[in-house]
Amino acid sequence: MIDTHIHLDDERYRDDLDTVLEHAKEGGVNKFVIPGADPKTLERAIEIAESYEEVYFAVGVHPYDMQNFENLEFEKYVHHGKCVAIGECGLDYFRLEGSDEEKELEKQRQKEVFIAQIELAKKYKKPLIVHIRDASRDSKELLLKHNAGEVGGVLHCYNADDELLSLANEGFYFGIGGVVTFKNAKKLVNVLGKIPQEKLLVETDGPYLTPTPHRGERNEPLYTTLVAQKMADLLEIPYENMENITTNNALNLFDIS
Ligand SMILES: [Zn+2]
Ligand SMILES: [Zn+2]
Secondary structure, three states, X not given: OEEOOXXXXXXXXXOOHHHHHHHHHHOOOOEEEEOOOOHHHHHHHHHHHHHXXXXXXXXXXXXXXXXXXXXXXXXXXXXOXXXXXXXXXXXXXXXXXXXXXXXXXXXXXXXXXXXXXXXXXXXXXXXXXXXXXXXXXXXXXXXXXXXXXXXXXXXXXXXXXXXXXXXXXXXXXXXXXXXXXXXXXXXHHHHHHHOOHHHEEEOOOOOOOOOOOOOOOOOOHHHHHHHHHXXXXXXXXXXXXXXXXXXXXXXXXXXXX
């Protein structure tokens, strides 16, 4: 199985990365994709991808780290043999601050940086890892307007908004993570069956969003299995099928073998 979104470059994995990956592999999770978020940790992501055959990375800038976008030399990373995607990029209106005017400016800035990364994805023919929080309508509009379907991608940590479902027809996959195991995940639980199975991906987003019953602890790639198990239960299909379906989907999307 593949953990399609795991921040192994986070310092919380620095001391025991070997063990973390070993545990994951023992549990059947044997490939990992590190999304780009803050360019400051990108070198660490590459170092990990170069040290571990089963680790891949993406280059991109998270909406919370946009101030570093201009200084990031995409060309330097995008041609690396282990670079499988552009992102995570997108729109996140969850913690906008200040006056209405300031909020509007921040949104505009996020959109510019997102559009720039959609264009880079098309230029380098890499799929997108898209982060959307409280910004479904604007995100969808930009993805469609800028023909992101040319390369497709994953709506990581899919927020369960119905209006994003049609992006399945534009080459987009839906990354399901630990949230699906939460007691209050009704919306996601209800929408899960509406996602075409050939568009389902599993992720942890570790070290964040730790699934039940480990909430409060650091998230681990091993817990990809807990997410997949919950998805299999909800969709009433055998675990092995869920494993096969989501693994094949991830291999297709990221073009890895
Ligand atoms: Zn994210
Ligand atoms: Zn993330």
